[in-house]
Amino acid sequence: MTPKDDTWKARCEAGFLAQGVMGTLGVRIVSLDPGRMVFEMPFAAGFTQQHGFLHAGTVTTVLDSACGFAALSLMPADREVLTVEFKSNFLAPARGEMFRFEGEVVKAGRTLSVTRGSAFADGVEISTMQATMMAVAMP
């Protein structure tokens, strides 16, 4: 997929750093490409559900950011990204040491982009997301 200008990578990195929750969760960027982001985070005991696995909402938080920045990477430089909605299915318990999150653009539109995400626990797919992202003018 083709970005609209040369600033896409810097804009995505800056946006990622500005999200307090990414630092709190210990998420790091594995790779940034136009229309596709890969993040990872190690297990963190503070973000679990009742069985000691990562909470579905924690998994969803990182998937949402991966999908959001994938969409942002294809938007013009004067746009920001907002999550319109997402839907996640949970395929297996989020049990593991290292979690991987992939977000990619299915369809990049002028206003709305459709994205898809997948999360993995030690290589096993645990969640799949379908999300709509919106390009909005910078405030």
Next chain:
Amino acid sequence: MTPKDDTWKARCEAGFLAQGVMGTLGVRIVSLDPGRMVFEMPFAAGFTQQHGFLHAGTVTTVLDSACGFAALSLMPADREVLTVEFKSNFLAPARGEMFRFEGEVVKAGRTLSVTRGSAFADGVEISTMQATMMAVAMP
């Protein structure tokens, strides 16, 4: 709605306390009723997106738990609850001091329950969720 036994409240409270992420986020129970849970949390700077508002995933984490325990409250005592899937729409930025999360059961089935959640920032609705919860045998 009618719970299946007298332990529903204790089971929901114990499950809530066992979720590490509820404590980390500073969530507290406002009210527990059969088929309906209300939680709240104050703004927390560590869980934000790039504009300094609560991240959509943070909002979804608490809504998922509110919907999950609402479903659990109507299940038999030997069952646990798992999130099958959820879908959230975001109606307004999660900007505010105090956030409220309501989860309630729309249809309680033997295996699957359909739930609905709403999140509010200082009284303004910011997100609406539709989620499927599953009753599974205790391990």
Next chain:
Amino acid sequence: MTPKDDTWKARCEAGFLAQGVMGTLGVRIVSLDPGRMVFEMPFAAGFTQQHGFLHAGTVTTVLDSACGFAALSLMPADREVLTVEFKSNFLAPARGEMFRFEGEVVKAGRTLSVTRGSAFADGVEISTMQATMMAVAMP
């Protein structure tokens, strides 16, 4: 909810009549109000799944239109409505003689509107929908 001009009702009725599938399915308007539509259709054997009940997709077709026209009723006169996405849960088999479909606006935005729908078979709720609708300029 307050419509933006006096033509909302005529625009919704004309849009409904222009949808070939509404006539084919035998759907009729029960009531039109700003931000809320109620439709109904009798059972039709040509639109069933393998047990002879209405197909989930048939139920969804009418719910989508009820939600779409509910959104359209609050848009300016020079706008059309498109479905961005929807999500439906199925609560019970679509078994019955008469089916009722309610669509209403949860949040009306300038570009996007969030809507909610419920379908009933002989008074029993069988499906609940959460959908995003978009206002687009007339071609």
Next chain:
Amino acid sequence: MTPKDDTWKARCEAGFLAQGVMGTLGVRIVSLDPGRMVFEMPFAAGFTQQHGFLHAGTVTTVLDSACGFAALSLMPADREVLTVEFKSNFLAPARGEMFRFEGEVVKAGRTLSVTRGSAFADGVEISTMQATMMAVAMP
């Protein structure tokens, strides 16, 4: 993916034929494989929205069946399939002569299966679905 017995193909074909709406819409099977179904239908004027394109609900009806039979193909012979829920995004208008619908299993579970579907109009992707299917005992 590996079916559980030799009857999977006959069961899927019989189920398809038993769905009245498939015949009414003029849908035909392109290919059946374990965990993956491909259907197609020509444009049909009776199933349109207000611009004369296929209604989003019509597209969803066929995608739901493709996903449902994909799930059924991996279930034991004494099970039937029910749609728990689905979520569809619409990527482009359903404008074209020939429509193709692909449904495949992402994760086959004992009770629940997660599936994904894509619809195409003359080769252009117009919709993507994420759906949960349930195995239920034959009545």
